[in-house]
Amino acid sequence: EVKLLDGVTTPSENNPTVEAGKYKKDAPWVIGMSSFGVNANTWTVQVAHEAEAAAARDKRITKFVLLDAGFDQKKQVADIEDLIAQKVDAIIIQPVTSTSADASIEKAVAAGIPVVLHTGRIESDAFTTEIQGGAEHFGKVMGDFLVKELNGKGNIWVLRGLAGHPEDTNRYNGLVESLKGTDIKIAAEENGDWQYDKAKKVCETLYLNDPNVDGIWSSGADMTRACVDVFKQFGAAIPPISGEGNNGFFGQWIKDNFKSVSSEYSPAQGAAGIRAAVALLEGKELKKHYAYNPPGWDLEKAKTYYREDLSANVWWPSELSEDQLKEFYSKQ
Amino acid sequence: MTNLIEMLKISKAFGGSVALRGVSLTLEPGSVHALMGENGAGKSTLMKILAGVHQPDSGEIYKNGHRISFANPRDALAFGISTVFQELSLLPNMTIAENLFLGREPVNRLGFVDRKHMRLHTREALAKLGLTLDPNMLVSELSIAERQFVEIAHGIDADASIFILDEPTAALNATDVEVLNAHIRRLRDEGKAIVYISHRMEEIFNVCDTVTVLKDGQLVGTRPLSEMTPGSLIAMMVGRELEDLFPARAGAFGDVALEIEHLKLEATSKPLSISVRKGEIVALAGLEGQGQQKVLRALVGEYSPFSGSVTIKGKTIRLPLSKEAGIRQMQASSVAFVPEDRKDEGLFLGLSLAHNLSTSLHSSRNELSRAQGFADVIASTLRSMNVKAANARMPVGSLSGGNQQKILLGRYFATKADLLLIEEPTRGVDIGAKSEIYKLLRAFAEGGGAVLVLSRETLELIGLCDRIYVIHGDTVVTQMQAAEATEHNILDAALSA
Amino acid sequence: MGRGSRQGLWALPLILAVLMSFFLAFATAQFANSGNLSNLVAQGMPLMITAIGQMFVVLVGGLDLSVGSVVSFTTAILALDAPAYVVLPAVFILAGVIGFINGFCITRLKVHPIIATLSMQYVVLGITRILRPVSGGSIPEFVTASVAGSIAGIPMPVIWGVVTIAIAWKLLYGSRYGLHIFAIGGGVAAGSTEAARNFGIPARRNIMLAYVISALFAALAGVFLAGRIVSGDPNVGLLMELDAITAVAIGGTQLSGGVGSLQGTVIGVVVLGLLSNGMNLMNVTPFVQTAVKGILLMLVVALQSRKKIGL
Amino acid sequence: MSAFLNSSLTQRISKIPPSYYLCAILLLILWIARPQMLNVNVLGVFIRQVVPLGLLVLGQLLVMRVKSIDLSGGGVILLINYGISSGMFPNTSLGFYVVAALATGLLIGLFNGYMIAKRRASAVIVTLALSIVLIGFVQYLSSGKPPGDVPPIFTDLFNTRFVGVPSPVIFWVAMTALMSAFLGYTVFGKFVTSVGENMRAAHFSGVPVERTVILAHTIAGLIAAIAALVQTGSIAVGSVRVGLDLPILSVAATILGGVVFGRGEGGVWGPFFGVLCFAFLFVVMTMFGIGEPGKLVAQGLIILLAAIFYGLRSSDTQS
Ligand SMILES: Nc1ncnc2c1ncn2[C@@H]1O[C@H](COP(=O)(O)OP(=O)(O)OP(=O)(O)O)[C@@H](O)[C@H]1O
Ligand SMILES: Nc1ncnc2c1ncn2[C@@H]1O[C@H](COP(=O)(O)OP(=O)(O)OP(=O)(O)O)[C@@H](O)[C@H]1O
Numbered sequence A: 001e002v003k004l005l006d007g008v009t010t011p012s013e014n015n016p017t018v019e020a021g022k023y024k025k026d027a028p029w030v031i032g033m034s035s036f037g038v039n040a041n042t043w044t045v046q047v048a049h050e051a052e053a054a055a056a057r058d059k060r061i062t063k064f065v066l067l068d069a070g071f072d073q074k075k076q077v078a079d080i081e082d083l084i085a086q087k088v089d090a091i092i093i094q095p096v097t098s099t100s101a102d103a104s105i106e107k108a109v110a111a112g113i114p115v116v117l118h119t120g121r122i123e124s125d126a127f128t129t130e131i132q133g134g135a136e137h138f139g140k141v142m143g144d145f146l147v148k149e150l151n152g153k154g155n156i157w158v159l160r161g162l163a164g165h166p167e168d169t170n171r172y173n174g175l176v177e178s179l180k181g182t183d184i185k186i187a188a189e190e191n192g193d194w195q196y197d198k199a200k201k202v203c204e205t206l207y208l209n210d211p212n213v214d215g216i217w218s219s220g221a222d223m224t225r226a227c228v229d230v231f232k233q234f235g236a237a238i239p240p241i242s243g244e245g246n247n248g249f250f251g252q253w254i255k256d257n258f259k260s261v262s263s264e265y266s267p268a269q270g271a272a273g274i275r276a277a278v279a280l281l282e283g284k285e286l287k288k289h290y291a292y293n294p295p296g297w298d299l300e301k302a303k304t305y306y307r308e309d310l311s312a313n314v315w316w317p318s319e320l321s322e323d324q325l326k327e328f329y330s331k332q
Numbered sequence B: 001m002t003n004l005i006e007m008l009k010i011s012k013a014f015g016g017s018v019a020l021r022g023v024s025l026t027l028e029p030g031s032v033h034a035l036m037g038e039n040g041a042g043k044s045t046l047m048k049i050l051a052g053v054h055q056p057d058s059g060e061i062y063k064n065g066h067r068i069s070f071a072n073p074r075d076a077l078a079f080g081i082s083t084v085f086q087e088l089s090l091l092p093n094m095t096i097a098e099n100l101f102l103g104r105e106p107v108n109r110l111g112f113v114d115r116k117h118m119r120l121h122t123r124e125a126l127a128k129l130g131l132t133l134d135p136n137m138l139v140s141e142l143s144i145a146e147r148q149f150v151e152i153a154h155g156i157d158a159d160a161s162i163f164i165l166d167e168p169t170a171a172l173n174a175t176d177v178e179v180l181n182a183h184i185r186r187l188r189d190e191g192k193a194i195v196y197i198s199h200r201m202e203e204i205f206n207v208c209d210t211v212t213v214l215k216d217g218q219l220v221g222t223r224p225l226s227e228m229t230p231g232s233l234i235a236m237m238v239g240r241e242l243e244d245l246f247p248a249r250a251g252a253f254g255d256v257a258l259e260i261e262h263l264k265l266e267a268t269s270k271p272l273s274i275s276v277r278k279g280e281i282v283a284l285a286g287l288e289g290q291g292q293q294k295v296l297r298a299l300v301g302e303y304s305p306f307s308g309s310v311t312i313k314g315k316t317i318r319l320p321l322s323k324e325a326g327i328r329q330m331q332a333s334s335v336a337f338v339p340e341d342r343k344d345e346g347l348f349l350g351l352s353l354a355h356n357l358s359t360s361l362h363s364s365r366n367e368l369s370r371a372q373g374f375a376d377v378i379a380s381t382l383r384s385m386n387v388k389a390a391n392a393r394m395p396v397g398s399l400s401g402g403n404q405q406k407i408l409l410g411r412y413f414a415t416k417a418d419l420l421l422i423e424e425p426t427r428g429v430d431i432g433a434k435s436e437i438y439k440l441l442r443a444f445a446e447g448g449g450a451v452l453v454l455s456r457e458t459l460e461l462i463g464l465c466d467r468i469y470v471i472h473g474d475t476v477v478t479q480m481q482a483a484e485a486t487e488h489n490i491l492d493a494a495l496s497a
Numbered sequence C: 001m002g003r004g005s006r007q008g009l010w011a012l013p014l015i016l017a018v019l020m021s022f023f024l025a026f027a028t029a030q031f032a033n034s035g036n037l038s039n040l041v042a043q044g045m046p047l048m049i050t051a052i053g054q055m056f057v058v059l060v061g062g063l064d065l066s067v068g069s070v071v072s073f074t075t076a077i078l079a080l081d082a083p084a085y086v087v088l089p090a091v092f093i094l095a096g097v098i099g100f101i102n103g104f105c106i107t108r109l110k111v112h113p114i115i116a117t118l119s120m121q122y123v124v125l126g127i128t129r130i131l132r133p134v135s136g137g138s139i140p141e142f143v144t145a146s147v148a149g150s151i152a153g154i155p156m157p158v159i160w161g162v163v164t165i166a167i168a169w170k171l172l173y174g175s176r177y178g179l180h181i182f183a184i185g186g187g188v189a190a191g192s193t194e195a196a197r198n199f200g201i202p203a204r205r206n207i208m209l210a211y212v213i214s215a216l217f218a219a220l221a222g223v224f225l226a227g228r229i230v231s232g233d234p235n236v237g238l239l240m241e242l243d244a245i246t247a248v249a250i251g252g253t254q255l256s257g258g259v260g261s262l263q264g265t266v267i268g269v270v271v272l273g274l275l276s277n278g279m280n281l282m283n284v285t286p287f288v289q290t291a292v293k294g295i296l297l298m299l300v301v302a303l304q305s306r307k308k309i310g311l
Numbered sequence D: 001m002s003a004f005l006n007s008s009l010t011q012r013i014s015k016i017p018p019s020y021y022l023c024a025i026l027l028l029i030l031w032i033a034r035p036q037m038l039n040v041n042v043l044g045v046f047i048r049q050v051v052p053l054g055l056l057v058l059g060q061l062l063v064m065r066v067k068s069i070d071l072s073g074g075g076v077i078l079l080i081n082y083g084i085s086s087g088m089f090p091n092t093s094l095g096f097y098v099v100a101a102l103a104t105g106l107l108i109g110l111f112n113g114y115m116i117a118k119r120r121a122s123a124v125i126v127t128l129a130l131s132i133v134l135i136g137f138v139q140y141l142s143s144g145k146p147p148g149d150v151p152p153i154f155t156d157l158f159n160t161r162f163v164g165v166p167s168p169v170i171f172w173v174a175m176t177a178l179m180s181a182f183l184g185y186t187v188f189g190k191f192v193t194s195v196g197e198n199m200r201a202a203h204f205s206g207v208p209v210e211r212t213v214i215l216a217h218t219i220a221g222l223i224a225a226i227a228a229l230v231q232t233g234s235i236a237v238g239s240v241r242v243g244l245d246l247p248i249l250s251v252a253a254t255i256l257g258g259v260v261f262g263r264g265e266g267g268v269w270g271p272f273f274g275v276l277c278f279a280f281l282f283v284v285m286t287m288f289g290i291g292e293p294g295k296l297v298a299q300g301l302i303i304l305l306a307a308i309f310y311g312l313r314s315s316d317t318q319s
């Protein structure tokens, strides 16, 4: 049994096995990775760092090629093709959308290169193995928290991420799932693009339009921080609001002590992808699907991770070494 | 005989200013009809209405008794009315051949433009006008006179029955004008009707049969030219006889104001020297494109000569000057340069008269200093130049061609320079205004200023200047006192070199 | 010389493209293999098609910011649950309408091209997101087949490229329309649309047509892309208009109108394509790829010194 | 004569840029739907949201009036935001950041100006390329050290108010007035007008054309740096990405305000209201609960309609 990441489980149904030895290859290995967007935000930057660090820790990996699609489907298709042309030994993919990379993934597998997928599902099952943090689960953890806090009734605002992004849609579906059968109504629903400034604009506008709200479902940490700042700015009580595992948000949560939950979505999935690729090249047996559906964090757990000395942009949990954390994120 | 075209009681106003009031005009086939009048009289406006550029506010146009009207120039052209507009309007990024055929390009069966035919025909059309330009040259690479020729070639090459030529000769010299006149006579003999607008009296009497005079947008009258003399025509236009076109020459001159020494325009050309003294008006004469313009433009960095130096009021500067800074460097030494191409190099057509008049005053000052109104300078310039304009806030582009020229000159007069370098001081200016500009230039010289001028009108040079340098092949071939010069001996000097 | 100087400064990017190719061929083992080269063609094709369409608009002195949205919109329409003989004509008709509205607003209603096409970008993107909030759906077999595989040994993308260039070449250099495009643009660059109209050229109609052409080419690019990503996607064309304008400008076409060339535009696309393919093959880390791209762009324009100041 | 006065009045009215009445209409809608929102406190908050854009527009309109364009604002904002939030300069004061930011903006603007005026490179590509270089530079730096927190002083300043009005809004209005005076009352303003109308003619009347273009870009760079400082104050946190649409939006707001390449009928206040339009449009659409796709469609149509209305009116009074 290969250990990919804390909190990862193997669904029992419909989960074929990748037979042992199928992709076995002698070291040294060259591993390629196509990211949907390294520089999309600080979380994606950290995923890249986690992957690079994991690859560097394994001496059998002589070269790790990281390509950045910059949220451009066309470029990702091209990137994967370029990796195939370079004859890398395994390809890790964070797909930009659920369909756009399908054809090139099929091409890679046809060329005998194992493909590991994470942080984004695709519609085809041409890949070799995947580790998927369920976005629905992520949204549902947040939704369930609100349902519990509001005792099943009240008005909430919904702060969504980037319109048209599958992650956004799926998290939202998770929320819809948990609201089923309750009397909670969505009073307003806006896209904050997972960005602090856009979310702040939205929250200000919503607040000034109608400040009566019982809870806020926010699909990302920067948006949560922005919205909390808006309530503080107007001197209003902060309603229950969902968040995720970001050091800046944890600091705010601890300091202002409002009601919240933190959905877990570790950037160390980048490292898990490397471990899966290595396992395949070692010839170990893997399952096709790995699910990453950890429970939400409460304030107490957040406190154990929060680091006063690090900047707002670290995401928890992380596998970076203490040195790396200090190097990347030390304050001033 | 049927009248080809009748324009009846045409009126047109722009905004509030009336350009034409009930003007009628009859054009007959096989005749050249001169349209005369002071700047802003409404000549171009009347013709633009016939050419479909403007629509009249009231009045009708008939052809052989049938009412016609054009929504745009294309309709007019399709109807057989071809126009050479006053403001040059060729497209700079197209070749001569393309400009000539624009809008009526021949195509072969596959829809490809027949470039070969265009080239051959263009070469022919240019040859008829005595030109040997390569049809594949871009218009942007042509001199202004060459452009004017292409414009004319475009106009008269069309398959039309009516030809409108709005000041076609403003940028041409005497020999070129003669080539054009021959063409006009040919068209006349083919039974076409031609409208000819010009401010040059001798041309009118050379080629035209009938003349219509406009004044302030109203019809003064139409007469056969055989009944007219230059004097009576001027009187009809201006409302009085004009005694002296040119002011008297000066007697004595001061120190040397400008000294050009050992100027070699090209590496291979013979060096030339030119000097201008205070109080003196000096001209550069010669055939088209012989280097006169290069001399003038070398002084402001617009042309890079091979070598040479220039001394202005005792200060010597080596040539070539920098293109970017040349103008300003000269301005700092109180030298003003008036460019010939008022549409591209001279005026800000979309900006007010006031802005146009005051730019050079502003440009001698520091960027961060406060912009002044210069209201008094502007008012006095408009007055002394006798500009026909409603107010100083209107855009220069809405003035008539001649009034635009006055604004351009006015800008440089206003700078209080003491050395003027002028290309074409009276291009498209009516006879009354010409006389005024000559007086202004002479007054400027008498006040201690020096003038170096370039003109294609030889008579103007003789009448206006004190001394004339004749330029040929990028060098000075002779110089003469204007008092002794005649058209003949200038041409002789230019040709025999 | 003749037509030469109206074609813009395309020789320099050409030299650059050649140098880059040589460099990559020597520096990396994979660049020159046929697999990579045909990837390169397929990767660059959508941009090339859009850029060529954009070039028509730029030549008449305009700008079309709506092409990216039209590309996404096209993939969304193609992914609707309808047969190929319905959706394929539909995308071109709809694109034609979009281009027509752009052109109509600009020429008849006197809206500035940037405002008209930016508004259109928003509207079309909005409609696309309503049609297809997230990527998905299936693309007609016919379309996917048309971009994959090869005929008589020639890869399909190459055929797409040749056909597109041929159409554009005929429009620009083999017709009166092409000549009028340059004439109108020359007038606009010199300060007036009227200049060309005074020659009897139906300027406004031709400008309108340029926007229609631009939209149709964008739709064509959308069809190609849909075939490649095998799904409809509301974001696939995002920011493509900027890449298209960049490619056009790298190829020496002047954004003020009237000066430029088809070969320049194609070269511009090749330079951009070689750049991203080359950096991938050279394993340049993604953290510096963007900067390298910017510096190279800067170099190209810095060396293309023009006569005019401005856009 | 009275006919003339009348026509010049109608002409002047027809030249009122679309931004003015679009703004008026949006305020009217707000007033009908949410009268309680029309007070200084609430509007101030909304307007504060667009202050960075509004500042960027001040530079944009300047370069557009000399027939150029500046698309490098996105990169400038990102770089300065990174410089402040990454902790690259430990233990420094606000003053240092401000001076360093202004110097950065100045250099970037100067570079743009030099490339465009002296090297005669295409303004679109130069500024776009520079923006890409700057963004790339930040991405490179952030691979070694991702951005972190913005010193609290920025946020605190951003949140201050002055007689009920948020200080950033006052600052923006003051900057706009300053720019308006600068263009209206200095020789430089005249130069800008001349260069925009006809560069050759400007050159022949002695206007230092290249210097004017360079100066315009330098000022635009400086203003972009100021916009970056305000933007940094408003987001309180470092970022590795900034909307590439900010420069394009600033072009759109400028045109909506009546300034097009080379011509400046709308002056400085036209674009000011253009930016306000974007602010109120967002508020109105959020108020009515229009979703993201609907917002895009509505925003596009509204801007287009305003521009069409303007285009038709001003062409009626011509010829
Ligand atoms: N587009 C326009 N807008 C406003 N006024 C105009 C316009 N065109 C012409 N005018 C005005 O109409 C009057 C007649 O101008 P027009 O150009 O017909 O004169 P012209 O007789 O051709 O003079 P010139 O000999 O100087 O060329 C002038 O007062 C001019 O200012
Ligand atoms: N200077 C002008 N100002 C305003 N309208 C004009 C002007 N010139 C022509 N028009 C009008 O515009 C219409 C079309 O002009 P034109 O033929 O030049 O454009 P076009 O692009 O050819 O359009 P079309 O497709 O209608 O032929 C004409 O009906 C005419 O009335």
Ligand SMILES: [Mg+2]
Residues within 6 Å of the ligand: B043, B044, B045, B086, B166, B400, B401, B402
């Ligand atoms: Mg005239």
Ligand SMILES: [Mg+2]
Residues within 6 Å of the ligand: B072, C202
């Ligand atoms: Mg027409």
